[in-house]
Amino acid sequence: MNESIYQLAVWLDSTRWSTMLHESFYMYNWVETTHVLTLMISLGLLLVIDLRMLGYALPGMPASQVADRLHWPMIFGFTVMFITGALLFYAIPVRSAQSLWLRIKFVLLICAFVNAVLFHRQMRQANNSWDTERRAPARLRLGALLSISFWVGVVICGRLIAYDWFDCAKEPSPFIATVAGCVAGQEQF
Amino acid sequence: MLMNYKRSIFTVLMIALGTGFALSDLRIETWQGLQGVFEWSETTLFGHIGKTWGAAFAVVEAFHLVGLALLGGTILFSDGRLLGLWFIDQSIATVEQQASRPFSAALALLIFTGVFMACGVAMKIYYLPVFWYKMLALFIGCAFVYGLRRPLLRTYAESHPGLNKLVAVASLMVWFTVTATGRWIGFSG
Numbered sequence: 203m204n205e206s207i208y209q210l211a212v213w214l215d216s217t218r219w220s221t222m223l224h225e226s227f228y229m230y231n232w233v234e235t236t237h238v239l240t241l242m243i244s245l246g247l248l249l250v251i252d253l254r255m256l257g258y259a260l261p262g263m264p265a266s267q268v269a270d271r272l273h274w275p276m277i278f279g280f281t282v283m284f285i286t287g288a289l290l291f292y293a294i295p296v297r298s299a300q301s302l303w304l305r306i307k308f309v310l311l312i313c314a315f316v317n318a319v320l321f322h323r324q325m326r327q328a329n330n331s332w333d334t335e336r337r338a339p340a341r342l343r344l345g346a347l348l349s350i351s352f353w354v355g356v357v358i359c360g361r362l363i364a365y366d367w368f369d370c371a372k373e374p375s376p377f378i379a380t381v382a383g384c385v386a387g388q389e390q391f
Numbered sequence: 392m393l394m395n396y397k398r399s400i401f402t403v404l405m406i407a408l409g410t411g412f413a414l415s416d417l418r419i420e421t422w423q424g425l426q427g428v429f430e431w432s433e434t435t436l437f438g439h440i441g442k443t444w445g446a447a448f449a450v451v452e453a454f455h456l457v458g459l460a461l462l463g464g465t466i467l468f469s470d471g472r473l474l475g476l477w478f479i480d481q482s483i484a485t486v487e488q489q490a491s492r493p494f495s496a497a498l499a500l501l502i503f504t505g506v507f508m509a510c511g512v513a514m515k516i517y518y519l520p521v522f523w524y525k526m527l528a529l530f531i532g533c534a535f536v537y538g539l540r541r542p543l544l545r546t547y548a549e550s551h552p553g554l555n556k557l558v559a560v561a562s563l564m565v566w567f568t569v570t571a572t573g574r575w576i577g578f579s580g
Contacts, residue, residue: 242463259493358453
């Protein structure tokens with residue numbers, strides 16, 4: 203599996219567009235800046251919704267209204283984030299594919315996605331019966347708390363990708379090397 | 392009659408004072424006078440942690456981003472209402488009042504984590520012009536929210552729809568400048 207991921211990353215790295223994106227100072231920085239600043243739309247609106255469920259924000263607004271109306275702008279923000287994130291990966295594919303932090307970030311993203319699906323299902327089942335109450339029912343509050351935790355984890359891992367502590371080029375311990383996807387005898391990093 | 396325009400007169404005075412300060416030798420003298428404060432801040436506990444433990448610095452930086460996201464979320468939430476994009480069945484006063492607490496909490500988190508980060512790299516940012524641009528933008532942002540936006544909307548929100556849109560556009564521009572200059576600091580290493 204790690205070998206296949208490495209081969210795919212090496213192939214991506216050999217494409218002209220990857221090199222162009224990586225070596226273009228302005229383009230790369232624009233993509234990275236967009237990725238970070240879109241946090242304000244995606245994660246920002248998600249936090250507003252989650253904090254409403256927990257009773258810490260907008261207690262006087264109907265919870266289902268907050269969730270429904272901010273849903274699509276939030277999805278737009280996440281779409282831009284995923285596109286720019288994919289471009290950042292494409293610009294430095296080998297190092298990114300073997301980044302321990304990016305791998306943890308992906309696991310957390312999957313957890314956040316599953317949690318979001320369950321959260322929506324529970325909201326539909328609750329049928330807005332608690333809409334004007336200060337706090338959502340316990341199960342939805344748990345969902346909101348998990349959502350915030352997963353996304354804080356995603357942001358922390360995203361920030362840590364910039365650090366090279368566990369890069370394959372630094373020959374980490376066998377356990378870290380396996381989890382990070384280092385390949386024995388690899389020539390490209 | 393002038394008393395009817397005291398807020399406008401105050402704003403014009405502040406802009407005139409700021410421009411005078413920026414163009415005079417006083418700006419350079421103030422900057423030089425602050426050097427001691429920045430040198431001292433590197434010797435504080437925050438400065439020591441920030442310089443010694445890269446992981447701690449990165450995690451605090453991630454929480455800075457979370458604060459930024461929440462700030463962005465609350466700004467979009469309330470500016471979206473001013474622009475008539477959502478929550479038009481709720482009064483502007485309600486939306487503003489509901490958004491004020493999470494906004495202030497996000498700002499407090501941003502300032503706390505920002506001070507921590509600044510202590511770790513104090514002398515570096517002291518010589519970075521963009522750091523001072525960001526501080527200026529942040530000061531304008533806070534003055535705008537607490538000194539202009541809130542009092543203005545409290546009085547005129549329902550009677551002047553055009554004013555609401557102007558306030559929203561100005562707010563988005565001010566806070567975009569704050570975040571963009573923050574990102575720019577990252578590229579100025």
